[in-house]
Every structure is written in C-alpha cells, then in structure tokens.
Amino acid sequence: xxxxxxxxxxxxxxxxxxxxxxxxxxxxxxxxxxxxxxxxxxxxxxxxxxxxxxxxxxxxxxxxxxxxxxxxxxxxxxxxxxxxxxxxxxxxxxxxxxxxxxxxxxxxxxxxxxxxxxxxxxxxxxxxxxxxxxxxxxxxxxxxxxxxxxxxxxxxxxxxxxxxxxxxxxxxxxxxxxxxxxxxxxxxxxxxxxxxxxxxxxxxxxxxxxxxxxxxxxxxxxxxxxxxxxxxxxxxxxxxxxxxxxxxxxxxxxxxxxxxxxxxxxxxxxxxxxxxxxxxxxxxxxxxxxxxxxxxxxxxxxxxxxxxxxxxxxxxxxxxxxxxxxxxxxxxxxxxxxxxxxxxxxxxxxxxxxxxxxxxxxxxxxxxxxxxxxxxxxxxxxxxxxxxxxxxxxxxxxxxxxxxxxxxxxxxxxxxxxxxxxxxxxxxxxxxxxxxxxxxxxxxxxxxxxxxxxxxxxxxxxxxxxxxxxxxxxxxxxxxxxxxxxxxxxx
Numbered sequence: 001x002x003x004x005x006x007x008x009x010x011x012x013x014x015x016x017x018x019x020x021x022x023x024x025x026x027x028x029x030x031x032x033x034x035x036x037x038x039x040x041x042x043x044x045x046x047x048x049x050x051x052x053x054x055x056x057x058x059x060x061x062x063x064x065x066x067x068x069x070x071x072x073x074x075x076x077x078x079x080x081x082x083x084x085x086x087x088x089x090x091x092x093x094x095x096x097x098x099x100x101x102x103x104x105x106x107x108x109x110x111x112x113x114x115x116x117x118x119x120x121x122x123x124x125x126x127x128x129x130x131x132x133x134x135x136x137x138x139x140x141x142x143x144x145x146x147x148x149x150x151x152x153x154x155x156x157x158x159x160x161x162x163x164x165x166x167x168x169x170x171x172x173x174x175x176x177x178x179x180x181x182x183x184x185x186x187x188x189x190x191x192x193x194x195x196x197x198x199x200x201x202x203x204x205x206x207x208x209x210x211x212x213x214x215x216x217x218x219x220x221x222x223x224x225x226x227x228x229x230x231x232x233x234x235x236x237x238x239x240x241x242x243x244x245x246x247x248x249x250x251x252x253x254x255x256x257x258x259x260x261x262x263x264x265x266x267x268x269x270x271x272x273x274x275x276x277x278x279x280x281x282x283x284x285x286x287x288x289x290x291x292x293x294x295x296x297x298x299x300x301x302x303x304x305x306x307x308x309x310x311x312x313x314x315x316x317x318x319x320x321x322x323x324x325x326x327x328x329x330x331x332x333x334x335x336x337x338x339x340x341x342x343x344x345x346x347x348x349x350x351x352x353x354x355x356x357x358x359x360x361x362x363x364x365x366x367x368x369x370x371x372x373x374x375x376x377x378x379x380x381x382x383x384x385x386x387x388x389x390x391x392x393x394x395x396x397x398x399x400x401x402x403x404x405x406x407x408x409x410x411x412x413x414x415x416x417x418x419x420x421x422x423x424x425x426x427x428x429x430x431x432x433x434x435x436x437x438x439x440x441x442x443x444x445x446x447x448x449x450x451x452x453x454x455x456x457x458x459x460x461x462x463x464x465x466x467x468x469x470x471x472x473x474x475x476x477x478x479x480x481x482x483x484x485x486x487x488x489x490x491x
Contacts, residue, residue: 010051014047014048014051014052017044017047024040025037025041039075043070050063081462083459084240084459084460084463084464084465085240086235087459088459089460090456092230092232092234094231095232095233102230103203103228104194104196104198105171107194107195107196108179108192109192109193110190110192111179111190115136115190116190117135117189117190118133118134118187118188119131119132119186120157121186122151122154122157123155124154125153129169130154132147133181143174144176178191179193180193196212201213202214210222212226217231219231236459240463240464244464250433257440257445258442260344260439260440261413262413264415265412267348268415269408269409269412272356272359272408273408275356275360276355276356276359276363277363279298279360281363281367283298298360299360302354302357302358307417309350310350310421317336317337317346318336319333319338320333322336337423337426338426340438340439343427344438344439347418347423354418359408362400362404363397365400367393369400374396375388403483405479410472413443413468413471413472414441414442414443419439422439423437425445434449435448435449435452436448442467442468443468446464446468447461449464450462
C-alpha cells in the first residue's frame with residue numbers, strides 16, 4: 001500500500017513538472033528563445049530519466065539542487081558573459097527584423113487629402129484582429145473585402161479591449177490604392193504611406209533619396225552618419241572589453257574605482273575581523289558575569305536588516321541635521337557624506353558596524369572549537385599570553401575562519417547595499433565620462449551604467465560584470481589555495 005502511495009505521489013509530482021515544462025517549451029518556442037527552450041528540454045528529460053530510472057536513486061536527491069544551480073547560477077553567468085559581447089541597451093533591444101518593422105511603421109505618413117474612414121476593430125473567433133472600414137461613400141470592407149456589415153461571429157472591441165491590445169491595433173493594415181488604411185484610436189482611420197522603402201538590404205527615403213544601409217553598429221545609417229532609430233542587437237565581439245581598457249576618458253576613473261573597490265573589500269574584512277576577534281577573545285573567558293547578555297547585545301546589529309541600518313546611519317551622518325554632528329560633536333559642520341575622503345571613511349565605518357557581529361560569531365565558535373589540551377600544553381611549555389595567541393590561537397583560528405574570510409572579501413567586493421543606501425556612490429566625479437561617484441564600487445558603477453544614466457548600456461555593463469566575476473574568482477581561488485596550505489600546516 002505504501003509503495004502504491006509513493007508511486008502515485010511520484011507520478012503526480014513528475015506530471016506537474018512535465019506539465020509546467022511543456023507550457024514553458026511552447027511559450028519559449030513561440031518567441032524563438034532557443035536558449036531557454038534547450039535548457040527546459042534537457043532539464044525535463046533529466047527529471048524523467050532520473051525519477052523513472054532503476055539505477056539513479058542517489059541522483060534523485062542531487063538533481064533538484066543541480067537544476068537550481070544551472071538555472072540561477074550557471075545560466076545567469078553564461079548569459080551575462082554572452083550579453084557582454086553584444087551592444088544590447090537603449091536603442092538596441094530589438095532584433096533586426098523588429099527594428100526594421102518599427103522603422104517602417106514610424107515612417108508612415110498620412111497621404112495628403114486622404115478622406116477619413118469610420119472604422120471598427122473586430123476580434124474573430126480565433127482571437128485575431130480585423131479592421132472593418134467604411135469610406136465616405138458608405139462602402140464597407142473587412143480587411144479590404146467588401147461586406148454588408150460586421151460578421152455575426154466577430155466581436156467589436158470596446159475601449160478597454162482597445163487599450164489592452166493597443167500594439168495589435170496599431171499594427172493593423174488594410175492595403176488600398178495609394179497606401180494602407182490604419183487606425184490609431186480604433187474609431188477613425190486614414191490612408192497612410194511609408195516614406196521609407198526597404199529593398200536589397202537597405203532603406204531609401206522616397207522624398208529625399210537618402211539611402212540608409214545596415215552597419216555593424218546595429219543601425220541603418222546614411223553615408224553622412226545619420227542613423228535611424230531604433231537599432232537592433234548586434235554581436236560586437238570584444239568591443240565592450242576593449243572600450244573598458246582603451247578609452248582614455250574611461251581608463252582613469254575605472255582604475256580609480258577598481259583600486260577603491262579592492263581597498264574597501266580588504267579594509268572591510270580586516271576591520272570587521274579584528275573587532276570581532278577582539279570582542280570574541282574578551283568574552284571567551286570562563287566565569288565572566290553577564291557573558292550571555294553581552295553576546296546577545298553584540299549580535300543585535302546583525303539581526304537588523306542591513307539596508308535599514310544603512311539608512312539610519314545616513315541620517316546620523318547628515319552634515320546639517322545628523323546626530324553625530326549635532327549631538328556628539330556639538331553642532332560641528334563635518335561633511336561626512338559630501339567630502340570624497342570622509343565619505344569613504346563613513347562607508348567603512350558603517351560597514352564595520354554591519355559586519356563585526358558576523359565576525360564576532362564565527363570567531364566565538366572557532367575559539368570554542370580549539371582543543372583545551374593544545375592551549376594547556378603551550379602554557380606548560382612556557383608560552384606567554386602573546387606567544388599563545390600568535391603561535392597557537394590565531395593559526396588555529398585562521399584554519400577555521402579562512403574560507404569565511406575569503407567569502408567575506410568576495411561579498412564586500414560586490415557590497416552594493418552599503419554604498420547605495422549610505423552615499424549613493426557620491427559625491428559625484430564631474431570629470432568622469434559616465435555617471436560616477438567617489439565611493440562607487442565596481443558593482444555600483446555597473447548599476448549606474450546599466451540603469452542610472454540617460455543611455456542604458458546593458459552590453460557594456462554585462463562586460464564589466466564579467467570582468468568583476470573573473471577578478472573575484474581569481475582572488476578567491478588564490479585565497480583558498482593559501483587557506484588549504486594553512487590547513488595542511490596546522491592539521
């Protein structure tokens with residue numbers, strides 16, 4: 001009986017997974033998103049094979065985690081790296097076919113003197129839209145074919161439907177002599193004719209004779225450099241990476257941001273670890289009264305969401321009304337967040353407040369895990385307090401906390417939260433060719449390139465994200481190698 005219930009539950013679960021997968025496959029096939037289509041297909045086949053196979057028992061427990069790893073980690077990294085080789089961004093979000101269609105539609109102009117048409121937008125039995133047009137002479141046509149009126153099996157779209165399907169309505173065209181009937185409001189129409197004509201892979205302006213040719217930059221451009229918008233997504237190779245390192249205007253700000261990012265991550269790890277270690281050592285003494293209360297109080301900053309703490313600190317550091325200037329410094333006018341140097345000190349202090357409880361917790365656990373026999377043996381051999389700490393406690397502590405310090409460095413290298421909520425990356429650097437501030441890290445600079453400027457350069461931002469990933473991966477690999485050597489020494 002239990003076997004039947006287990007089989008039924010497995011069939012139900014796998015059936016739900018397959019149903020969702022089929023829906024996803026149909027949806028991705030409809031929009032020709034082949035990357036997601038292939039991933040879904042392979043994942044579905046793997047689920048069916050593993051959960052119905054006879055020799056795949058162990059894999060059943062690993063497969064969900066592996067699939068989530070592929071979807072939320074590997075796929076994201078691979079797609080980001082791929083986007084870094086394209087020009088995707090504002091003005092380059094469409095395919096070439098979509099961009100061409102949009103340019104031709106926008107180029108349509110009303111034919112001078114064309115009479116107005118009374119129109120209705122109809123939805124057929126299959127859901128497709130049709131245009132019912134009546135000319136000034138009273139002749140009614142449905143998609144260009146004469147009819148007596150609206151067919152009985154067609155439904156007239158009301159205002160709410162017209163709004164929800166606006167793009168489809170704007171795309172309706174009924175070819176007539178001299179152009180096409182189109183409508184913008186679903187009630188009146190006119191004859192329009194495109195001023196641009198597409199033939200032989202190029203666009204020609206019928207009024208001026210200007211020829212626009214497709215270029216590698218993802219635009220239709222004329223010989224004098226004028227471009228038609230929008231453009232389209234185009235593979236640009238290493239152009240984004242070359243720009244990051246060869247653009248004279250961008251090189252100096254980028255190197256400055258990289259140096260500050262490295263310094264911020266390193267100083268954040270050192271300061272939080274040292275403070276956490278000192279507090280852990282102070283509260284590690286047996287018989288200390290109120291030790292549990294002190295430990296609970298020290299963990300409180302870690303229990304508060306980091307963005308809330310960052311916002312509170314932003315208010316406290318305000319130059320005119322902040323508690324630090326007004327309450328602690330007697331009304332001083334210290335520009336904590338407006339001076340480039342003080343702003344960097346401020347974000348380091350805020351990050352110290354946010355990070356030391358974590359280091360305090362891991363150091364407390366690591367200290368308690370050190371065997372008492374080792375410490376006692378060192379004391380018997382005549383080791384003083386400093387020698388005991390430097391020769392025994394600290395090395396054993398680093399063996400346990402080394403991987404966590406590497407992870408903390410990687411986290412702070414991309415610590416977007418504290419920068420965004422405390423300084424917003426400011427104060428601004430006016431001479432930089434992109435929106436950039438004195439406290440911006442590489443990750444916050446990437447955010448501004450992708451979402452903060454007037455022109456959102458997602459391809460360039462993805463290239464920068466890939467560079468950050470490679471830097472963090474290289475530093476982490478080297479640090480883990482050093483940690484492994486430390487473990488082998490003191491194992």
